[in-house]
Amino acid sequence: MKKKTTNRFYQHLLFFCLIGIALSCKEKETASQERARPNVLVVLTDQWRAQATGYAGDPNISTPHLDRLAAESVNFKNAVSGMPVCSPFRASLLTGQRPLTHGVFMNDVQLDTNAVTLAKVFNKAGYDTGYIGKWHLDGHGRLQNVAPGKRRQGFQFWKGNECTHNYNHSVYYDNDDPERKIWEGYDTFGQTDAAIEYISERKPSKNPFMIILSYGTPHAPYHTAPEEYRRRFDPEKIQLRDNVPDSLKARARKDLAGYYAHIAAIDDMIGKIIANLKESGQYENTLILFTSDHGDLLGSHGAYKKQQPYEEAARVPMLFRIPESLKIAPGERNALMNSEDLMPTLLGLCDIAIPNTVEGINYRPYMEGKEEIGDATLLTCVQPFGQWNKVQHGGREYRALKTRQYTYARDLEGPWLLFDNQKDPYQLNNLVGNEAYADLQEELDRQLTARLKETGDEFLPGMTYIEKWGYPVDETGTVPYTH
Template sequence: MKVNILITLLSLFIISCSKKVEKPNIVFVFADQWRAQSLGYSGNPDVITPNIDKLASEGVYFSNAISTAPVCTPFRSMMLTGQYVLKNGMFMNDVLLDPDSKSFAKLFSEQGYNTAYIGKWHLDGNNRSAFIPKERRQGFEYWKALNCSHSYNNSNYWSNDDKLHQWEGYDAELQTKDAIAYIEEQSKNKKPFCLMLSWGPPHAPYQTAPKEFQDLYKNTDIQLRPNVPEELAEKTKTLLKGYYAHCSALDSYISELQDAIKCSNIENNTIFVFTSDHGDMINSHGQTKKQKILEESTKVPLIIKYPALLGKKGKKSDFLFNTLDILPTMLGMSGINVPTGLDGEDITDVITGKKEDTREASLVSCIQPFGQGKRSKGGKEFRGVITKRYTYAKDLSGDWLLFDNAKDPYQLNNLTGNPDFKSITKNLEGLLYEELNRLDDKFLKGAFYIEKWGHTVDSTETVPYTN
């Protein structure tokens, strides 16, 4: 009798051990140039984002999500490879990511995932509309993408048939519908899938969202951030109406994606991520675009919803999450071993409360100013850190910026050189050099790195591109 019981227990143990753990699906959605301050759940009274606000109430939303190098190509390269830009050479726009990179889709494909990429790519060199061959798609199988375009109506894309097609209408809407079709098809398969949906808006041009979303703001008296100069007030209000129209359009597509996931009965086992590559100054401090360490450029939205692991009750996290953490965290949440050589951290255990949050700072860098952030527009090489209270940065001449973001949330008072903050400055400088040493960043002139990686630049130190 005892022998039979032991045999039965042993059989059950063997069956339980051999049973495969179901891998989660991943739907990773990111916009271009959506700053963290332009969302309802972050306290913005004007922008209409009810669906993203709802998403935040169902997942973990990060108040300190930081773009490590706040500009398009650098962010995308770090997101896919988990490597700092001085290790993959992608510290400027319009340069080519090494086709042999051990990147996101390749790592998930090795674990049995189907993979897809839809939307803006911006990792294939300086011809923004050219065909991208399969060997340069970083392992993504399903493919409907264009290297780069900011024409959001009737824009082009390349598909798996290697032919040029057109999104007939507002491209973010059509890209979302295509993503939904992919989700619905994949939900019928036994294999898990990983889908990346990359929207071009709300990046400029700001006044090109569908009319129904522009009309939402027609009679709104936009409230400006106090760091917008008075002489730019009316212009900024007009820009923000267009910017917010894009935001509200994308917000509606978040709802459609969530509905598709629920209707496909895969919500519980799907990791859904919403974020952005960097922010947008929109005249805060009289500045535009990105490549800055200021809040409007560097802080981005980040929400992770994964009911099977995180439940469905929203939770705010002040963890200093940076771009390099994306790949290892997605791997870790999926139960996949994180390979050595990545520069970020799998923070799954921090999110779930199994591990203490010990991170003191996150790095932000500009290796080489270029394009919209070129030197004639005030751009410069810098390295800095953001903590839960302070922003600190050095340029090649020495200490450059220090803000107490708790007392000065709009960063109006640069404390650099203030004797009362001497010890704080020294501590922040120490944290900065810890990160630079960890990443083997010698903080040299941009020209050194341009030459090292063989990038071709024009008289403004920018890689010239063709459309």
């Protein structure tokens, strides 16, 4: 009897041990799956036009680190900034919504602190989230602290500023510390080091990370990169685009030399980040998105900076370096990915449910070859008073349809621009009113009308939207660029 009892005891003990081992294995498997979720690094630049990289064929600049990244990435070579201005793009990146939905259709206004944002969704999915660098979504005045809490839109770690372009005396705030700090030296370097430190500290964590590293460069002022980079570019040797008028050529060459110096510095920093990811063993499981909030005309079409529907302002670099485990082949893609598509695509690549507030497209199925989408997209300008979209420079309020071949824009008076971007890559020949293209113009106008109806855009005068959102208007009848 005693022997039978002893046997039963050991049988029960073995049974419970097996259960314990099974549960332990399950826990380890679950933890392993959590760790297998990719880290996400978003490298966001300011005013970097799509044409200005080595891999895009710019004869003036060498970007070896970006070129290597591009060779490993899905390259959306036709990607656009749907409203080519800083704050609208950033709000669309964080919300997956178009500007007339989230309300940030101009600079220096605040994104609704109750918005469903990228950081909030990643937090809920168990990620650590961080933000470093230029924010430009708070609307409480430049150089001011974006106070901890709801105004940081869900980001847990913070080393940022609302907006500054003084790259050698650059303000930032460190997490919960209310004291204003200054990045030491050229801020692109300091921000890079801060991102590397953040990533390194996450390695022991069981949680994956999602961090946005937001550089202020290569946005003007163009001539403030470290001297070692400025020495590389002789204005006299800069090759201009064919659409820069004679009156601006000398200025454009000088400014482009400085612009490329900023780009060369960022390229080195991207190389530094990737080297650290590889050394720490985190590179293979890190999804890297490299992009910009808009481009820069830099003399093209007789204008500077952004906001207009031309290629130099509206097209942006867009690289997705995707871990091999997702089995998505690198290479160029033709789809016209837009600003609001970034949030759903990042979530889709991380197997995180996409909120129903999102208006953009999840491009993961397209990358996997399961869908054919992105044959056309919208470009929008609401501001009737744009600081760069000046009437004297040909600027105006517009809605535009961009396809893989054409750009067609309508202003408040009717058809404005029509370019065949394949035959006329510098957009020198406006085909609006050309009888030979009348049928094409009519068809593109019909498609634009359909897109506006689909997105609920009535294309009203800009001040109507200003009044709708309650933005302040000063004594001159315009919305102040800064408050």
